[in-house]
Amino acid sequence: MGTATTAAPHVMVLPFPGQGHVTPLMELSHRLVDRGFQVTFVNTEPIHALVLDALRPSGGISALPDGIRLVSVPDGLAAGDDRRLRPLQVRGRALPVRSGLRGALEQLIRETKVKWLVRDVNMGMCFEAAVKLGVRVAAVFPAAAACLGALFMVPQLIEDGFFDNKGIWLHENQTFVVFSLICSVYMPWSIDGAHEGQEVAYRLVSSNTEAARRHAEIVVCNSFRDAEAAAFELFPSIVPVGPLFADAELCKPVGQLLPEDTGCMRWLDAQPDRSVVYVAFGSFAIFDSRQFKELAEGLELTGRPFLWVVRPDFTNGDLSKAWFDEFQERVAGTGMVVSWCPQQQVLAHCAVACFMLHCGWSSTMEGVRNGMPFLCWPYFVDQFANRSYICDIWRTGLAVSPGEDGIVTKEQVSVKVAKVIGDEGMAERARMRRDAACKCLGEGGSSRENFSRLVDLLRE
Structure with a gap:
């Protein structure tokens, strides 16, 4: 039997x-x-x-x-x-x-x-x-x-007069401190447009x-x-x-929404250790043509090799194709532009020196796990609090600062890339953060034990 x-x-x-x-x-x-x-x-x-x-x-x-x-x-x-x-x-x-x-x-x-x-x-x-x-x-x-914790605190924040029961902030440019993070008006329901849209989003969140x-x-x-x-x-x-x-081994598919250009890995293999600026702004961010050009020329101005992820819908549609083609021809010996890439493999590559990003949490954690120093360029909602973690709490990165016209200049891009890559203290803190993450995932680590707790619960 x-x-x-x-x-x-x-x-x-x-x-x-x-x-x-x-x-x-x-x-x-x-x-x-x-x-x-x-x-x-x-x-x-x-x-x-x-x-x-x-x-x-x-x-x-x-x-x-x-x-x-x-x-x-x-x-x-x-x-x-x-x-x-x-x-x-x-x-x-x-x-x-x-x-x-x-x-x-x-x-x-x-x-x-x-x-x-x-x-x-x-x-x-x-x-x-x-x-x-x-x-x-x-x-x-x-x-x-911290983001979820802030949402749990919403009733108290309403009682304390930060915003009303429709999610509308009662004072412009207001900030509050949660877990040592400086949180701005960008909450998870914050969107551009009329208050009615914000109210709908607030109720949903x-x-x-x-x-x-x-x-x-x-x-x-x-x-x-x-x-x-x-x-x-x-x-x-x-x-x-x-x-x-x-x-x-970073080989299993992780649910990408765009095909990956794996040719960038061969390109990285040909670059010196800790030389490449990796630039990726996730699946949401959009740059207008002026900001796009400043970023492109700023990367060129660094004089460093760079790998830049430019989604097909990354700009708002008014960028000249002729200009972008000419830019890519000009930097062909130094920079590589792809529409999407295997980001975790890229960040694990020894050639990558720093990560310029939108501060989405998944990308932030992927960078942390690989000991990356960051140049932060947040786009919306929780990404501003994530920037505060990187720059103020962990001290493993710097942030760009748009001018009065809302534009980050090419000169600033070049200068801050150099500062991030040249700061040995920042690099050491990034390595320490990486080691702490690995310890939590290792035998007896808190994340590993917590995952086992989840597994045991799901088996019931």
Whole structure:
């Protein structure tokens, strides 16, 4: 008589539809598969299509381990709607997405018969579908614990007169201090435009946070204890399991939304150690043509090799193609421009000297894990608080300072790159931060122990 085998525990993972959300939850999924889980990874249909397209050069769906199954649900938008990810569009469309997701997710849960939904805190509208069907919920916050902690503090901040109950700041240019971070008016619901839009976004963010409070049996985040000691002390219910990564060899797919140009790795191999400026601003940031030119010419002015990620939609459309072609010809012996790249492999490469970034949390953690000094150029919401971590708390980077016209000049780009790369104290602090992250992930480390705690819970 054969021995009965126990089926692998099966969980459903649901990220918010954006690169900085899909990647950490895909990394978490890989780690769960390593612990014997089956994962059904749920993207909205447009994001699902982008992930499949980006996987195609590396073998398509077969590049993923057998334990991860990719599925999709409708996002609730009409067929002709513009689905390009922008801060304002994402916030403004979150409510339509809600109605399209809940019913489809409910049906998917019934079909897969999972006991656990591991979902992004920013997808709080999908809690009801899980709770209705008796499915237990674990929440993942892909940003800094301080950001979630600030959201937990919202009722107190309203009582203290920072903003009203619609999320509107009561005083211009107001700041407050949370966990030694200087937080500006950029809160997670802050968008450009009329107050009505901000109110809608505020209600959504608040409802997501409240849903995590009420229904999630555990809230984990992509951070580590030594990175945010004050935040974790004040909010012990937020559990750090990061920095997340798919595998030590950096070979497993992490849910990219654009095809990676792997040729940049061969280019990096030809560069001297600690010589290259790596420049990438994530999937949201947009530069107008004037700022784009200043950045381009600033990189050229450094006289250093640089690897610059320029998405197809990185500018607002008024940049002269002839100018950009001429620029690329001029720097061809020094700089390389790609539309997307395997960022974690790039940051782990010995040729990279510093990371110029938008301060998105996933990119920040990837840089920290590789001991990068940073040049910070935040774009919106939590990225300004992340800059405060890098520059004021960790002291592992500098920030650009736009002039009165809002422009960062090419001269400033060149000068600050030189300062970041030339500061040995900053480099040493970056290495210490890297070592602290590795210790948290190592045997007996707090992130590793916390991840084991999550695994044990999901096995119940």
